[in-house]
Amino acid sequence: MTTKLKVEHVSKIFGRNPKSILKKMNKDGGTKEQIEEETGHTVGVHDVSFEVEEGETFVIMGLSGSGKSTLIRCLNLLNVPTGGKIFIGDEEITAYNKSQLRKFRQDKIAMVFQHFGILTHRTVLNNVEYGLEIKGMPKSDREKVARTVIETVGLGGWEDKMPSQLSGGMQQRIGLARALATEPDILLMDEPFSALDPLIRREMQQELLDIQNKLKKTIIFITHDVNEAFKLGDRVAVMKAGKVVQIGTPEEILSNPADAYIKDFVQDIDRTKILQAKNVMFKPTAIGTIKGGIKLAIKEMKDNGISSLFILDSERKLQGIITIDDAIKANQEDKKLSDILRNDFETTDLEAYVQDLIPKATESKFPIAVVDENSKLLGIIVRVSVLSALV
């Protein structure tokens, strides 16, 4: 993986004399509130560093006023950072002059806005064409591109309507289409779904996931909703009072919140939606093999104090499950292992959400087997792990 975006010690301070305030802050320290009280300057963002991989969805979350918008607006220099450097690939964009910056915005980066930022005097099609128009693409070409993108975001048939004729969710699709039309490497999204009602919102999140699956953009996504953050983010950065307080995958943050603020934040998360099979499964330590035969299988069960055992072949492919009762009886009657194999257990894959495993876990009397596409056994989930993830 290559690093697409690198943010180094970026700060943004608002007020009459931001540079000197930043110097003072770097030297003497001080929190956002202290600085505001003492100097009347607002600290938007202070000393933030992080890297984003190519193709990654990087979510920034935090309470209102924590500096999320200020930070994301630094990334396309709508805000010029007071200090620090930003690299895209190996170009330092914070060193760009005006025309380099325009070129960069035209070709490499696009933004989706919270209140859509749609041009109400233009049709849907002409809105989507806007970025291409600025790039100087001829009319017929840009219309072709715009129509394709409009199709991608599910707005086909609405090309010639005015934005005011469309619902909020559809207007944000225009915003998304307009941003995708210029084929940017990086997509900045500042609370793009916050203005939408919950149902539409979930639909748009899914739409974004689908589009991202296809296009593999590098996305910086802002939200103050933990569920949204964890659903969309490959990694999540949590901001507080102008600082990044934790960066990690959703699982890392959930299982290991860095401080009380984050703990608070993740409290209202519905864990079953975030935790996947791979987070709650055990490594299969006790297993039997066809080759090993019944006697070995019985010993394995006895040693581990379990009443059933998954049976694999020599390539670790799952063949079935046996119970201790069947095994003992078969052993007395001199039957073979393959005679008592059962298939009435549940399987799942690594990525399945725990939420979806709940019915399987409660119905089946055996543990759930986690297998890959070649039906190799990767792990075992017992009922208690699923149910305990609920609390």
Added chain:
Amino acid sequence: MNNFPNITLEIGIYAEMLIDWLMDNFEIGFDAISFILLQILLGIESFLLWLPWWVIVGIVFALGWRLINLKTGIFFGAMIFLVGTFGGEGLYWGLMMSTLALILVAVLVSLTIGIPLGIWMAYNQRIQSIVTPILDGMQTMPSFVYLIPAMVFFGLGLVPAVFATIIYAVPPVIRLTNLAIREVSQEMIEAGQSFGSTPWQILRKIQLPQALPTIMTGVNQTTMMALAMVVIASMVGARGLGMEVLTALGRLDTARGFEAGISIVILAVIIDRLSQAATNRFKAKE
């Protein structure tokens, strides 16, 4: 006796000095402005007079019909025709065309000055804080006051009349352009910037189209003020319906005064309704 102390402050002298100085140093400038205004004015006037009367009646009818409705179109056409019948031998038709030319030129010049100035104000806080009080002052002054500098600079005739009309009529379009540009949503402008637009592209592709309905309201108001100023401007010798009113007043000729007055009202109503309907068109498109 009021016992007011006997002090004489001669402020007037300084005003005179300023004007003299302006005249001495910028005479060429005033002459040039005068010449250009006059040429445009005469050009438009003779064009309007050259057009056959039925073309103009037809245009008024068509505009009324398209912008409002068929009934209004027919009514406006008939009204304009009615004015032509006053005075005999197309006398009032000619006067009306002169007045129309004056209004057209005044509005045209007001817009060419007012819209860019309004944009500049919107972009520049300092310009706004200089221009706003001037506009406030201009709108509280009685309209005939503008005739004084106009006469000082341009003497008598058409040019001072147009000049005074412009000064009187320009504030609304400046104000509303400024307001309209400032009110364009910040997020739209940022969207424009985020795609790498130049400031000029943002003005042309985002701010102006967004501001257009409000600017059109300003254009409408400016037009109506120009119309109102026409009668007063005729005091400095601009021929047209206004002068006809003045002459009638001077001679206590009620019949003639009524005809001239009603002509101005008809012209005013038609121009107002048409320009308002046009403005609403822009708003409806939103």
